[in-house]
Amino acid sequence: MEDRPTDHAHYSGTAFDRAGERRRDDAWIATRLGDPESRLVPVWRGRSLVRGGEAAFLDTRTGWHLIEGAPTEPIFLGIDERHALFALDVSHLEEDDLADLVPGAAFTELYGVATQLMRREASLLSHAAWMIHWTRRHRFCGACGHATRAADAGHMRRCTNPDCGVMHFPRTDPAVIVVVEHEGRCLLARQKGWPDQLHSCLAGFVEPGESAEEAVAREVKEESGITVHAVTARGSQPWPYPCSLMLGFWAQTDDPALHLGDDELAEAHWFSRAQLADPEALGIRLPRHDSIARRLIDDWIALGD
């Protein structure tokens, strides 16, 4: 296979500066929070605020009462040309309170609208939802059980127990995903519980103490019985459902005999490029266009025989 790395991944490519050096500047953060030009990216019970296929925002003036009542502090996301951007958890609001927040906008599951959003909008909304998701699950210290408090403008939470003081950082779970090839055909599979036609690459989480390449070899072997070599990195993608970093690979095998494990896969098949050019005729469906799985498959098809 020729090397042509997967790039321009959906959910990446924010159009603003994360300005990490500002996170510890409490006075600057407080000034930005009081600035009517700043923007709040609200997240309600895991849902993002969307209007007409675009991200919708609150300004800090109309949103100030929300900041004061919010379950956790606003989290500084970065700065675009004019605005400082903050993620804000508004999960304390009742459903009836949401209607008038931004006219015409609605809190929506990002997964349901992500393919219609511009890449930078999907990136911003997933970044905000990701930080709120992490914050809500780290309000108490995993080491001693005391409450934690936000630091670094929400990018770290420190245990309030003076005998502990452990620092907790936002979590990203690495997972590998791989197109396995054998003599011009690639291996796609359907997991148990997936829709009947959906077929995708093999994938799984990286385990402690293994490299991503080792995780590829282990996952493919466990799920399909296939032994791979020539494991080659093909780019990565944040996957905000809820907090994975997908690491994309291609790999080769010399022996295509499938022995499916009991747990994960309902079926797996080898497909040629010609077959995958018309999935409908095969009776299968390929993964969503916003996924690295789809990009890995499309790149492999585009390479040609």
Ligand SMILES: [Zn+2]
């Ligand atoms: Zn603690």
